[in-house]
Amino acid sequence: MSSRPELQAPPEIFYDDTEARKYTSSSRIAEIQTKLSERALELLALPDDGVPRLLLDIGCGSGLSGETITENGHQWIGLDISQSMLNVALEKEVEGDLLLGDMGQGLGLRPGVIDGAISISAVQWLCNADKSSHEPRLRLKAFFGSLYRCLARGARAVLQVYPENLAQRELILSYAMRAGFAGGVVVDFPHSTKSRKEYLVLTCGPPSLSTTIPNGKGEDGESCSDDESSGDEENQTVCISDRHRPRKKQKINKRGKAREWVLRKKEQMRRKGNVVPPDTKYTARKRKSRF
Amino acid sequence: MRLLTHNMLSSNIKGVTNGFPLRIEVEKVVEKQVEINHDFLRNIFPKIDWKAFFDASRVMGYAELPEEAPEPLVLESDLEFLRKFHHALLELHLEEGALVCPETGRKFPVNKGIPNMLLHEDEV
Numbered sequence: 001m002s003s004r005p006e007l008q009a010p011p012e013i014f015y016d017d018t019e020a021r022k023y024t025s026s027s028r029i030a031e032i033q034t035k036l037s038e039r040a041l042e043l044l045a046l047p048d049d050g051v052p053r054l055l056l057d058i059g060c061g062s063g064l065s066g067e068t069i070t071e072n073g074h075q076w077i078g079l080d081i082s083q084s085m086l087n088v089a090l091e092k093e094v095e096g097d098l099l100l101g102d103m104g105q106g107l108g109l110r111p112g113v114i115d116g117a118i119s120i121s122a123v124q125w126l127c128n129a130d131k132s133s134h135e136p137r138l139r140l141k142a143f144f145g146s147l148y149r150c151l152a153r154g155a156r157a158v159l160q161v162y163p164e165n166l167a168q169r170e171l172i173l174s175y176a177m178r179a180g181f182a183g184g185v186v187v188d189f190p191h192s193t194k195s196r197k198e199y200l201v202l203t204c205g206p207p208s209l210s211t212t213i214p215n216g217k218g219e220d221g222e223s224c225s226d227d228e229s230s231g232d233e234e235n236q237t238v239c240i241s242d243r244h245r246p247r248k249k250q251k252i253n254k255r256g257k258a259r260e261w262v263l264r265k266k267e268q269m270r271r272k273g274n275v276v277p278p279d280t281k282y283t284a285r286k287r288k289s290r291f
Numbered sequence: 292m293r294l295l296t297h298n299m300l301s302s303n304i305k306g307v308t309n310g311f312p313l314r315i316e317v318e319k320v321v322e323k324q325v326e327i328n329h330d331f332l333r334n335i336f337p338k339i340d341w342k343a344f345f346d347a348s349r350v351m352g353y354a355e356l357p358e359e360a361p362e363p364l365v366l367e368s369d370l371e372f373l374r375k376f377h378h379a380l381l382e383l384h385l386e387e388g389a390l391v392c393p394e395t396g397r398k399f400p401v402n403k404g405i406p407n408m409l410l411h412e413d414e415v
Contacts, residue, residue, distance in 0.1 A: 052328055052330060052334070054295070075295065077299065097293055097295070097296040097404075098292075098405045099296070099406055099408055100405050100407045100409060101407075101408035102410070108303035108408055109301065110299050110301050113299045113338050
């Protein structure tokens with residue numbers, strides 16, 4: 001498995017022109033980013049009144065997530081540290097305004113002006129100390145502090161992250177809480193190593209009905225609750241589930257691939273979120289020898 | 292960069308007490324037409340710092356805005372005002388120029404419409 005981008009170089013160097021190109025040419029990347037953005041917008045739970053809002057796209061990069069925001073009818077301001085990625089966004093003539101900046105230096109926005117913020121695959125970059133003067137904690141503090149201030153009362157921030165490990169996730173969460181945010185983590189497809197996605201859903205202002213955190217997606221894309229929840233305070237559910245790695249070695253019956261094994265495997269695939277034909281009386285039926 | 296964004300931006304330099312609003316230095320302004328949305332304008336109006344917005348529109352070469360912020364009720368009916376508001380907020384783009392911190396005078400260059408807000412090591 002290739003190394004994490006965060007371990008290879010600081011973001012403004014990693015996302016150079018070559019890497020940025022991938023974000024235009026790779027349909028797979030585009031598809032994933034679009035899906036993540038749509039899910040993040042969903043979790044933002046903006047009122048369904050048809051009124052366009054002003055949103056912030058943190059780590060907007062090539063503008064893929066921004067385009068999703070535009071498609072949903074909202075205005076947005078995007079921030080990114082990589083000029084190469086922003087150049088791609090310029091080529092695409094995105095509707096939002098772009099800022100070249102470092103989120104770890106603080107967002108530099110006036111208090112209470114933003115109706116919602118999303119971030120796709122960006123915030124975990126704060127956890128790396130790329131320069132000697134970079135202390136990740138100070139950067140996390142500056143980021144979350146300025147984010148909390150610029151959000152309007154009752155607004156949400158949804159940050160899709162790829163934390164390296166549990167410690168990083170805890171670090172990010174703790175600085176979010178310290179800044180005054182309430183909220184928790186929503187995990188989609190917690191059982192799949194490939195499809196698993198984490199969203200920090202953070203709310204500003206007093207706890208209310210609007211701050212209840214939705215459940216993550218699981219089997220067949222339906223909502224399911226996570227296996228472990230820790231620190232259950234009023235409206236501060238932090239659900240953290242450890243990855244359940246599917247058992248790599250299945251006991252294979254000496255008689256070959258029996259029906260029970262097939263059914264078990266199909267169930268496993270469903271839990272991962274794959275499309276699986278339904279189980280019928282024909283499942284794992286012995287076929288004629290010519291098959 | 293549109294005036295909508297300019298109205299939200301503040302100087303983030305260490306030690307600066309009031310970094311808003313950033314002064315605009317114009318080198319190139321471009322006008323891009325965009326469909327008007329009355330709901331958005333009514334929603335964003337309370338958040339706009341009118342004085343900063345008015346001054347900025349003047350610098351960008353647009354003189355149609357009233358100096359005094361109108362009553363919110365005006366937005367319900369005055370379509371002419373809404374059109375001017377929309378034009379100044381969303382259709383004027385600063386392509387080349389700079390944003391200047393009001394306290395330190397530090398310039399944040401604007402290239403291809405993107406302001407460079409990256410702070411130097413000693414400004415953080």
